Amino acid sequence: MTAITEPGLALQASGLGKRYGSTWALRDVELAVPEGRVIALVGPNGAGKTTLLHLAMGLTVPTAGEVRVQGGLAAGSLAALSTVGFVAQDAALYPNLSVADTIHLAHNLNTGFDVSRAHERIAELDVPLGCKVGKLSGGQRAQVALTLALAKRPRLLILDEPLSSLDPLARHDFMAALMAAVAEDGISVLYSSHVVSELERVSDYLVVLSGGRVQLADEVDDVLGTHWLYTGPVAEADRIAADLPVLRDRRTDVLAYLLVRSTGPQAQPPHGWEATRVGLEELVLAYLRKPRTTVTHGALELTAKGTAL
Amino acid sequence: MLSVMGLGALVLLLDGRSMHSAFTSSGMINCLPGHEAGYCGAALDAFRPAQDRVSQLTGLCLALPVLYGLFLGAPLLAREYESGTYRFAFTQGAGRVRWLIAKIVLLSSFTIATTTAFTAVVMWWYSPLVPLTGRLGNTIFESYGAVFVARALFAFAVGIAVGALLRRTVPAIGVTLGVWLVVVISTTVSLRQNFLTPLNTLNGTVPSTAWTVSSQWTGPDGHALTGNQVADLQYRAAEGGHKLDLGQYLADQGYRHLASYHPESRFWSFQAIEAGGLAAVSVALLILAIWLVRRRAA
CATH class of the missing domain: 3.40.50.300 (P-loop containing nucleotide triphosphate hydrolases)
Incomplete structure (x- = not known):
């Protein structure tokens, strides 16, 4: 590409x-x-x-x-x-x-x-x-x-x-x-x-x-390469969410599942956390559920309004 | 469209044949001005059925031009917008303006060609009656010659412009009919007689083929008389033995019959003025429609 x-x-x-x-x-x-x-x-x-x-x-x-x-x-x-x-x-x-x-x-x-x-x-x-x-x-x-x-x-x-x-x-x-x-x-x-x-x-x-707004506009490969599902202890979830843009935040009593957009191409999950790839369909749905997030090609920062769920 | 016009022309052709022969066989031909005046009562009676049919048929011809507005003009853009096919038409390489101009040129040529052919039939059909009744103060004015063609073109142009504005077929058809009727009726009723200054006469003698626009009796004191007063006056004059020299007798008494009229010789001038005006308005409406399609978002 x-x-x-x-x-x-x-x-x-x-x-x-x-x-x-x-x-x-x-x-x-x-x-x-x-x-x-x-x-x-x-x-x-x-x-x-x-x-x-x-x-x-x-x-x-x-x-x-x-x-x-x-x-x-x-x-x-x-x-x-x-x-x-x-x-x-x-x-x-x-x-x-x-x-x-x-x-x-x-x-x-x-x-x-x-x-x-x-x-x-x-x-x-x-x-x-x-x-x-x-x-x-x-x-x-x-x-x-x-x-x-x-x-x-x-x-x-x-x-x-x-x-x-x-x-x-x-x-x-x-x-x-x-x-x-x-x-x-x-x-x-x-x-x-x-x-x-x-x-x-x-x-x-x-x-x-x-x-009526563009939520995401990027190459599919780049989208797939920069979005990860972080799974880790629920106690640390708030600290992670404060550092990274979170698209979707699901928590059980023990584990947190955070769908994040990593800043670099290589995802280095925090210690004690596990990163897995996310399918495009799931990603799109996450963006559609989150109406005030905007990511466009070349402007990787999320607008801050919608990051905390 | 074609079938309506074709049917109308066929009816006129058939009726024309019978009328032309009735005109000759009834002896009407000898009653025309310029021929030796004979006794025309019988001829008139024999010809009357043909003449009644003529007035019915000219009435039908009146409505034909508006059909071009209702069935060709109004749906042209309105149906595109309504059915969504404008998204195809407006996104082709030619662009929407060229697309619309091509449609206008094609369909207005069709309108002009078919109405010209139709009015040619009307002109042949009506020809025996021209020296008898004239064509100016008569409904035949609207179906005979350039005005018929211009009315169809005008209806077509109104339809396109209204369709561009309203974007819905049925309302566009309704408004087109309304606009056309208002313009056509107001032209016939009040505008046309002022195209040229009428001729005046003081003794009330107006040629039978002329279009009398006003007729007024005045008494010896210069006051206008009502219709009843005139009838009364004529009745008493006739009773007094002045049946044959009625006009002269009343003139001697100081009564004046003032009449304004347009002579038959002005027919083509009137046609040119009315058709030219309608054609100019039509062109303006078509330009408006093109401008609307160009400027407005679809």
Whole structure:
């Protein structure tokens, strides 16, 4: 995951905020995600995931700050739209158009659209070309939307909840198709999901969003390498918790289980304590339960507000 | 849309054939100004059923242009927002402005082409009646020529702009209908007659094809007379043996019949003014819609 040359940024946000009426859907978002990653944007429903993705596509105008994509292109600009592919939630295709007509439409709306590649993929997927998009299954529709986005030959692909309406099999097929495309073209992918399982397998950069704020944004490997579950005598737990940022604090009569973020890459647990690795899913859940913690790449200190439970 | 217009045109073509032949066979052709005046009562009676149908059909034609606003214009953006497909349309490489301009160009061309074809049929259909009734002070004004096309384009533009504002299809359709009706009715009822200054006459003789915008009798003392007074006056004059030289007799008595009217020769000027005005407003509304789509967050 170490960058050989200085990579451009796939997604860049500074002071980004969006307010609907009097409530902030998204606030103070600072992001600098490098290119060439599969970025998972996770968070519960209503966390602001769709708002962030719509801001990145220029579908929504920010209330505060700015967002740039694919090496500093202004979100929603013509340059950005021609190099960033987007698959909206539930695909958002025209239900009354046939698959062939939908491909034709996308061809007319994009320069450099690869029609033959789109037709090839549709044939591989066994989706009937003459069928209306509205009559396809959810999985087929998602695949058609992915096909269109990929045929545009984007450098960055943004997908809003691509898996939410798919059954497990369709989900697997969709992710397999997406990963194959990533491997083939070396594009960056930013996808949102409220499903936290399987994150480790399919993503290498993680952004955790909760309550409209970024809770965590870092390379998956770094996240895994810096979070530990410390197990030790409950009597010393308060002393440990005072030194290290604690994400989750569980105690029995004898033992304390502290989920901590270590400051260095090598975790040296205090004497008499045992450190074990934590799975990504468990970590994400811990961050989601802890609404006022913010960790972003390059800024390792936790904001102090939420550290004491 | 096409089928409604096609059906309407077919009805007019069929009716046109029967009307054209009725016009000739009834002898109406000899009653036209410029022909040797014959006895036209019988011809008028024979032609009356055709003429009644004409007024019914022109009434139906009046409503056609608004359909372009309700079914093409209003849903164009509103349905995109409502169903969420704007997220596809606005994120393609062409960008949302080019997407919208392409849609506008395509659909307004369709609107202009189909309404032009339709009004061409109307013009052929109505042609026998033009020298008889004129086209200015008559509902045919709205279906005959450029105004018909401009009204459809205006409905289309209102629909798009309202859809861009409201973002919901059914309310957009309702508001489009309301706006179109208000503009069209106020134009017909009060604006149009002021496009050009009417001609005036003191003896009340207005050509049968002209559009009379006001008609007023004044007495010898210069006071205006009410309709009842005029009827009473005419009745007593006729009783007094002046049935045939009624106008002359009343004029000699000092009564004046002041009338303002627009002659039939102004028809195309009126068409140009009204159609031009509607087209200008339509273009402004389309620019507003593009601006809304460009500026506002989706």
